[in-house]
Amino acid sequence: MQTVDRQAQPVVAGKPEANPLREGLRLERMAEPCTMVICGATGDLTERKLAPALYNTLLGGFLPPEFTVVGFARRDLTDEVFRQHLLDGINEHSRNKPVKPAIWESFARGIEYHHGNFDDPVAYVELAKRLDRIDRDRGTAGNRLFYFAVPPSLYPEIVNQLDRAGLAANGDRRTTGSKRGWTRVIVEKPFGYDLDSARTLNHEMAEVLDEDQVYRIDHYLGKETVQNLSVFRFGNGLFEPIWNRRYIDSVQITVAETVGVEGRGDFYDATGALRDIVQNHGLQLLAMFAMEPPIEFGAEDLRDEKLKVLRAVKPMARADVAANTVRGQYVSGWVEGARVSSYRDEPEVAPASETETFVALKLAIDSWRWAGVPFYIRTGKALPSRVTEIAVQFRRAPLALFSRAGVPQIDPNVLAIRVQPDEGILLRFGAKVPGQGLQIRTVNMDFRYGSSFAVDSPDAYETLLLDAMTGDASLFTRDDEVERAWAILDPILEAWAAGEGGPLHFYGAGSWGPPAADELLDRDGRAWRKP
Amino acid sequence: MNDRSLSVTEEQAVHRRLMQFGADESLATPMWEERETSVRAIAAHLASLWDAPVGLDDGGDRLILEKGLPHARASVLNLIVTVVDGAAADRVVHTLMGLGVRHPSRAIVLVPEPDSDASPLDARISTHCHDATGGGDRVCYEEVVLTVRGEAAAHLSGVVAPLLIHDLPTHVWWPGDPPFGDPVFDQLVEMGDRVLFDSADFSHLLSGLRRLGTLRRKSGVGDLSWERLSWWQELTAQFFDAPRFRRYLPNLSRLRVRYAVAPPTSRRHDEDDEVAPGVAAPMAQALLYAGWIATRLGWRRHRTLEPMKDGGFRLRLEGKHEMVDLLLEPMPTDAVRPGELLSVRLRSLGETGASEFIIDRDRDDATVATNCDGMTALLRRVAMESPREAELLSSQLTMDVVDPVYEDALRAAAILLASAREAAA
Known part of the structure; x- marks a missing residue:
């Protein structure tokens, strides 16, 4: 008798047998069957981000056939109207559009709407019944993913109500309904307003949920380049040996936006750039850049290392805030060829608002690796270009060897890691200009991800939703990280509030911030890059 | 010029x-x-x-x-x-x-x-x-x-x-x-470092498949026909991602694969001129698919029930717990490119009766369904567009040099085809 394949992989006995047909397939990461409950499902986020992300994930084949969506909100809608709401969102915002009718109809059968008030216990009891029915009818196996698309002030209420209805625990600890499966909760930033409020919020969630059930989204971490940063550092032997104070002079992190407050004046005026960007994106980029190699590339190891970096960032003494921070607010100007009015003239912004739309800081990481290397972070709205990058300036060559030949000191090497747009890595170094004599110019070696790989990378929300469904928390922030980030910023917020943190500077929209930001670096003999 | x-x-x-x-x-x-x-x-x-x-x-x-x-x-x-x-x-x-x-x-x-x-x-x-x-x-x-x-x-x-x-x-x-x-x-x-072919273009499919099998010892081998299967493979694997259906896998008793061949009087006009005018070996994809399932599940050839005739055949294979009937059936159609799969049906004997896992293609869409114990569960429509040759190529160009799953399937496909032919001869 002939054998088709004697080496065929035996199906491994023991705990849940792996699907032998999965081996070697492109999609090795299949979400488990689950129901996703979107709390606050009628809002903007669902339409702009979640619905398109789900549809694209579906088209990519990442969603299991059992996958079910339940929209939960106050408005009284029918299933049909809710489905239409999602469909409109996809047709407007998805990178794959328009929706294919047959695919959508099939997907839409797994979309339901649950009407109820977030403070009404009956709504949750009904929700629990609905989820049990879905488990039975659609085979979602008791797995539930709750997405809180609501203001953070509502988190504690919802979490408590879920708990009372027996919906918050993982299957093995549930008292009613399905005894199988997991429960996970995704929450959006801002997670807290300062250290105290973040602690309170964490505490309130922790009374009901285990930390490993909570997925705090920082969509920056879902971006390809941020994940590439780890590969760049730890997948190559070349860079890690020079990734320290001996070779690196300073680091600049820039998160620049061209837009103003875009109709979110109410929210932004109460928040400001430091809370909106630095607390999460800025410090997460810093941590990813500066962390030690994790022991394994798993969620806990990765987050432990990031936390270590944040713990090594010494919070400023209040008296130092004025010297190490610059806050600015834009006045009218021109951005990308369009006139932008002053921040204070924006709708819903207080006419005498002191809120910063720009911030530049100098931070220090007190660790063996980074002692003495300043980390400059700046972020702002209405800046000349939309760019996020981390730029490493290396130390100069120890000897100006070519000065005798009349060549002035050569510019230091710069390695710029561009997160968006045009994700890539750029290295600047000196080269001899061809010809007789010695003339040295700085040249760029430019690598772009888009030119080497398919540029159609998934949207951050697609990556992150799928991660949450597969239980991978690597790209979500942990409670202690969030609290530590606030601890770093609290003294700055306090000093500013007390009027001790230096004045609010004004800058014209379309400029790179107030001159004071340049002076911050100029004092150290450095200058901001113009990315 | x-x-x-x-x-x-x-x-x-x-x-x-x-x-x-x-x-x-x-x-x-x-x-x-x-x-x-x-x-x-x-x-x-x-x-x-x-x-x-x-x-x-x-x-x-x-x-x-x-x-x-x-x-x-x-x-x-x-x-x-x-x-x-x-x-x-x-x-x-x-x-x-x-x-x-x-x-x-x-x-x-x-x-x-x-x-x-x-x-x-x-x-x-x-x-x-x-x-x-x-x-x-x-x-x-x-x-x-x-x-x-x-x-x-x-x-x-x-x-x-x-x-x-x-x-x-x-x-x-x-x-x-x-x-x-x-x-x-x-x-x-x-x-x-890697050589790319399309096994559907082989004028002698069996010797071509065997040659690829030896070639891989020298360099990586890629096959556009294999790449065309990836969405079918994904959909098939999805049936068994859920643990409650995975238990049917060792008890599969029948696999029927239907694939398109050009009807005798085909008038299909390829607007898309990247597609080769004819397909020399339309059976290639179906064979690779069968070889893939057989090697993933450890099936072994047992005997030939119906030898090769008009491109179709029926073999009996020895599965983990059951004997498995493998049927490859060509279907004349203009609807899709010759060689493309049209339908896959996997039947399994469970404790309470037979179950069937179905993918039926209808041009650019497919119906995917699970029939378990007399009830149709999880009926859904999914996209099923034939990838362009450029898309196949680009994803093959980003592949690793060695693809062991493909190589296993390739070897099995050659064995399946050889058995069907031997019996015919």
Whole structure:
């Protein structure tokens, strides 16, 4: 008798047998069957981000056939109207559009709407019944993913109500309904307003949920380049040996936006750039850049290392805030060829608002690796270009060897890691200009991800939703990280509030911030890059 | 100009058509073209393409804006394509342009004409640029079409070697029926880190599959027919991702695969001229699919029930717990390209009765359903578009060099086909 394949992989006995047909397939990461409950499902986020992300994930084949969506909100809608709401969102915002009718109809059968008030216990009891029915009818196996698309002030209420209805625990600890499966909760930033409020919020969630059930989204971490940063550092032997104070002079992190407050004046005026960007994106980029190699590339190891970096960032003494921070607010100007009015003239912004739309800081990481290397972070709205990058300036060559030949000191090497747009890595170094004599110019070696790989990378929300469904928390922030980030910023917020943190500077929209930001670096003999 | 090559205007017309798809803009620079040229002249011209004094500002001030480069260059891989004639070269050029930003860094298309005694070497070089990520920067690559005549056509590797970008992986793509055993073929395969074929193009499918099996010892092997199966494989695997259905897997008792063949009086007109006019071995995909399932699940051949007839056959295989009937059935249809799968049905005997796992294709959609214990569960519609050749190629170009799952399936496919044939004979 002939054998088709004697080496065929035996199906491994023991705990849940792996699907032998999965081996070697492109999609090795299949979400488990689950129901996703979107709390606050009628809002903007669902339409702009979640619905398109789900549809694209579906088209990519990442969603299991059992996958079910339940929209939960106050408005009284029918299933049909809710489905239409999602469909409109996809047709407007998805990178794959328009929706294919047959695919959508099939997907839409797994979309339901649950009407109820977030403070009404009956709504949750009904929700629990609905989820049990879905488990039975659609085979979602008791797995539930709750997405809180609501203001953070509502988190504690919802979490408590879920708990009372027996919906918050993982299957093995549930008292009613399905005894199988997991429960996970995704929450959006801002997670807290300062250290105290973040602690309170964490505490309130922790009374009901285990930390490993909570997925705090920082969509920056879902971006390809941020994940590439780890590969760049730890997948190559070349860079890690020079990734320290001996070779690196300073680091600049820039998160620049061209837009103003875009109709979110109410929210932004109460928040400001430091809370909106630095607390999460800025410090997460810093941590990813500066962390030690994790022991394994798993969620806990990765987050432990990031936390270590944040713990090594010494919070400023209040008296130092004025010297190490610059806050600015834009006045009218021109951005990308369009006139932008002053921040204070924006709708819903207080006419005498002191809120910063720009911030530049100098931070220090007190660790063996980074002692003495300043980390400059700046972020702002209405800046000349939309760019996020981390730029490493290396130390100069120890000897100006070519000065005798009349060549002035050569510019230091710069390695710029561009997160968006045009994700890539750029290295600047000196080269001899061809010809007789010695003339040295700085040249760029430019690598772009888009030119080497398919540029159609998934949207951050697609990556992150799928991660949450597969239980991978690597790209979500942990409670202690969030609290530590606030601890770093609290003294700055306090000093500013007390009027001790230096004045609010004004800058014209379309400029790179107030001159004071340049002076911050100029004092150290450095200058901001113009990315 | 070689009358069999694509003329400049024709190529521009192709570009215009591609641009209408809107995905990414491809622009060709004016072409450099030289008859009776030399490898050295070609290499010199390729080098000069990147000589522009880019990256230096002209004022002598500090270079602070890093957007000085008019063209970004990424070096990822070389691609060598050998084709039988000028018409095939046109088809390849067209496909390469469809690769968009996932292009090779340098593509060399070889048109050997060993029987011609005209000038030994004609070359045409064009550079193609794509807008990268909307930042105004463009990414470019070169494509070199070489017509090699007379004795030189027997030494293609010597012509190509100096023209490759050094230190990059080299892929060799052989569209059409490869001349296994031909010395020129062997030389080129030798140069490649990975060789790409489409087994549906093999004029002798069985010997072709066996040859691929031996070839892989020297270099990685890729197969566009295998790539075409990836969505079918994904959908099949999804049936058994849920643990409650996974238990049916060892008890599968029947696999029926239906695939498209051209009806006897086919009038199907391919608007899409990247598709080869005919498909030499329409059974290739179905066989690879069956080989894939058989090797993943550890099935072993037992005996032939119905030998090969009109391309279909029925074998009995020994599964983990059950005997399995494997049926391959050709279905004449105009609806899809010959060779594409039309339907897959997996039947399993469970504790409480039979279950069936179904994928039925209907042009650009498919119905996917699970029938368990008399109830239809999880009936849904999914997208099922035939990927373009360029898409298949681009995803094969990003593959790892070795794909053990494919190699297992390939070996099994050859065994299945051989058994069906032996019995027929």
